[in-house]
Amino acid sequence: MEKKNIDWSNLGFGYIETDKRYVANYKDGKWDDGELISDANIVLNECAGVLQYAQTVFEGLKAYTTEDGRIVTFRPDLNAQRMEDSAKRLEMPVFPKERFVDAVTKTVKANAAWVPPYGSGATLYIRPYMFGSDSVIGVSPANEYQFRVFTTPVGPYFKGGAKPITIKISDFDRAAPHGTGHIKAGLNYAMSLHAIVRAHEEGYAENMYLDAATRTKVEETGGANFIFITKDKKVVTPKSSSILPSITRRSLLYVAKEYLGLETEEREVYLDEVKDFAECGLCGTAAVVSPVGKIVDHGKEICFASGMEEMGPVTKQLYDTLTGIQMGRIEAPEGWIHVI
Ligand code: PLP
């Protein structure tokens, strides 16, 4: 199979239309067989549930080319489970987990020419999603749904790749205490757009959101969870019922313990104590592990000892081990790597 002629190493995090996408339709209480199609556009009724009341959930994972030339995805079963949780919270039908993994596999296979080569620094981002597709005018769930998967080749989420970023504490909240922060619903991202545009205008790469109830505890950013490293090399990550349970974060905690012999702690993290950490990073499928060099709290700077030039040493170890597992350089725990 011949790869597309793309300057893989200079890709940013943007949308490029690839050849095939998967679509399945839910009608009269059941999913149809689903198929791969070529048309990237969707025709919907003007009153579709997704357009009026934002009834949509999504996932994000990546396909990698390993050192020995296989195409693999990373823990897609966990994305399938999280999409089930998201769908239930928005009163949507569940797309069966085995079918989710099968749809991802078929879509990646059909777009194999778009999977960036090993060592290029790029990956194929996979976006499964589901939305209410029939008309809804009173506030209620739709009766018909589409489940889709498309792919797009991507480079680093933050400009500059592995360079530490500067973020700000947001004055806006991302999620309410008993709301939808823990699921991957489009509405959470719509909520964050005003805050991210403001942050970018002010020269920051991202926002740190605090807990909405007390505004004293660290939650997450618009698209990634936090990890902190203590001065004695413990990996600390915020516990909250209103952040997205990141698959990258769960994997990093395992890697820290089982591969690097580091202590880990998932607990409430107060903004007051952030200044005492040695390193800070963002973790997620898109972000991978992105170092944070500085956090600005209304003009007051919190600077990490790792500085603004490179990743902190423990963050780097975590990054190297995780990406080593994903790219097949390091042996993966049982069940983490799904060969396409
Ligand atoms: N938090 C938010 C708000 C996200 O959108 C994402 C991205 O999926 C993450 C965290 C990281 O989750 P994961 O590691 O499963 O990609």
Ligand code: COI
């Ligand atoms: C992901 O990491 O997959 C996400 O969905 C985050 C998004 C901000 C691109």
